Amino acid sequence: MSPENKRAIQHADYEQIVRLVPEGSKVLDLGCGDGRLLRMLMESKNVRGRGVDIDEENVVECIRKGLSVFQGDLDEGLADYQEGSYDYVILNRTLQVVYRPDYVIKEMLRVGRKAIVSFPNFGHWRVRLDLMLTGLMPVTRMLPFEWYNTPNIHLLTIKDFKRFCMLNGIDILDEVSLVHSRRVSGRRHKLFPNLLAEEGIFVIAPRKI
Secondary structure: OOHHHHHHHHHHHHHHHHOOEEEEEEEEOOOOOHHHHHHHHHHHHHOOEEEEOOHHHHHHHHHHHEEEEEEHHHHHOOOOOOOEEEEEEEEEEEEHOOOOHHHHHHHHHHHHEEEEEEOOOOOOOOHHHHHHOOOOOOOOOOOOOOOOOOOOOOOHHHHHHHHHHHHOOOEEEEEEEOOOOOOEEEHHHOOOOHHHHOOEEEEEOOOOO
C-alpha cells in the first residue's frame, strides 16, 4: 500500500473518532503519533488537547505543529495525571502494541471520565480465512506486518474486548464497526461485528454502582 493510501485510510479513521468527541472537551491522546488526530480534534471540535507518545521523533513533530505533547511510556501508567482530569482519553490503534493493555485501559479510566479505544479486529472473517487456508499469520490491510517484524504483541478480537469490559466492570457506551475505515451500521454488522468488522471503536466508562 502506498504512503498516500495509508494516510487516506488513517484520516478516515480519525474522522470516526472526531465524531465521538463532544465540542470543547478536554482530551488526552495516548500514542498520539505525529499529532494529526489531536490537531483535527482541536480544529474541528475546539478541544483542549494534550498528547503522549514514546517516540522522540513524533514528539518533536507534534511540537513543530504547536501541540502540547509529552514523551512517555504508556506501560508505565499515567501517574502524572490526576484522577478524572480529562473528559476523554483516547487510545487509537495502540492497544495491541502495549505490553500491559489491561493496566493501560484502567489508567485511562482513572484519568478520564470516558475513554475511546480503537483496534484492528483479529476476528475479522478475512483474518480467519487466511489463517485457515494458509496456516500462516495473516497479513491484511489492517494488519500489514509479517510475524517477525510486527509491533502488535497483543492481538485481540471485538469479542475479546467486550468480554474484558464485562469482567472488569467497564460499561460500553458506544460501539462503532469499521470496514475500510468507514462506519457500517447494517443489520448484519450489528449482529456479527466480531466477524464482519475490520476495526472496532469503543467509548467506555467505569461501571456505575
